[in-house]
Amino acid sequence: MNAEDSVEISALSIDEAVIIGLTRLEATRDQVNITVLDEGSRGFLGLGTRMARVLLTLRSAEAEESAAYIPPSVAPIEVPQHELAQPLVADQETVMAGSSGDTTAPVVLPISRDEMAKSERPKPVAASMVSEDTAMLYQRVEEVVKLTADHLLGSLAVQISTEWQDEEGRPVIWVSIRGTDADAVVGPHAQTLNAVQYLLRTLVHRQVDGNYDLVVDADGYRMRRLRSLESLAQQNADKAVESGRTVRLRSMPAHERRVIHMLLREDDRVQTRSVGTGRERAVTIIPTSESDK
Numbered sequence: 001m002n003a004e005d006s007v008e009i010s011a012l013s014i015d016e017a018v019i020i021g022l023t024r025l026e027a028t029r030d031q032v033n034i035t036v037l038d039e040g041s042r043g044f045l046g047l048g049t050r051m052a053r054v055l056l057t058l059r060s061a062e063a064e065e066s067a068a069y070i071p072p073s074v075a076p077i078e079v080p081q082h083e084l085a086q087p088l089v090a091d092q093e094t095v096m097a098g099s100s101g102d103t104t105a106p107v108v109l110p111i112s113r114d115e116m117a118k119s120e121r122p123k124p125v126a127a128s129m130v131s132e133d134t135a136m137l138y139q140r141v142e143e144v145v146k147l148t149a150d151h152l153l154g155s156l157a158v159q160i161s162t163e164w165q166d167e168e169g170r171p172v173i174w175v176s177i178r179g180t181d182a183d184a185v186v187g188p189h190a191q192t193l194n195a196v197q198y199l200l201r202t203l204v205h206r207q208v209d210g211n212y213d214l215v216v217d218a219d220g221y222r223m224r225r226l227r228s229l230e231s232l233a234q235q236n237a238d239k240a241v242e243s244g245r246t247v248r249l250r251s252m253p254a255h256e257r258r259v260i261h262m263l264l265r266e267d268d269r270v271q272t273r274s275v276g277t278g279r280e281r282a283v284t285i286i287p288t289s290e291s292d293k
Contacts, residue, residue: 006057021056023195028151156181182219
């Protein structure tokens with residue numbers, strides 16, 4: 001058996017380990033055999049905590065089982081290019097200069113600068129505003145999203161809904177997960193949520209081609225995080241201006257750095273730059289008075 005045919009995962013819970021394992025294998029639950037090696041333990045008062053461990057192995061009949069849950073009617077379709085916008089911009093290293101940086105963010109928040117300021121999601125896409133071909137694309141994507149999400153999260157007590165949004169002219173399908181187990185989908189530092197999003201995005205794009213994006217939110221986490229980043233950006237911009245000195249934020253992933261850049265790019269009092277490398281990469285907020293020296 002090839003190394004790519006199986007993976008052993010440790011996580012805080014069995015469900016989280018399974019989801020992360022499915023992401024690594026780019027498979028759904030019905031395409032793998034799952035063996036629980038250790039159920040793990042939460043311990044007592046933080047003592048004796050033990051991670052859960054699972055082994056996921058791809059079944060030999062992967063192709064046949066994969067075809068079983070994707071309806072034959074769902075096939076890639078061509079959408080006129082003039083109806084689709086270009087991909088989202090990369091992380092900006094120096095916003096005022098307009099230079100671009102890394103593009104490795106695992107999550108892209110489908111929220112424009114104006115919506116960020118209001119802490120609101122983009123407006124839904126009206127069906128009457130798109131062509132017949134684009135409407136067919138939306139419908140087929142929704143079908144695959146719901147079927148695939150049901151297979152990935154079928155053991156959890158959650159409800160899944162979808163809504164199309166417009167992100168600066170680009171269609172984005174927002175997949176919302178609610179219910180008793182929705183918090184389990186988020187996981188520590190949203191690692192499980194990001195894994196679910198990556199896997200769902202990969203599987204859906206394999207079935208329905210097109211220039212659209214997919215974002216997964218669970219228990220309203222992404223909007224809460226967005227509001228937190230908005231507050232962080234504003235408070236530290238004020239701090240940089242008042243002190244006249246550069247403020248360095250804690251290290252954060254590329255997609256969160258991009259949010260900070262976008263939130264402050266129209267603030268004439270400051271400019272922002274990303275500094276550092278790898279996981280230590282962070283945003284610095286520089287007062288304009290200092291940058292002019």
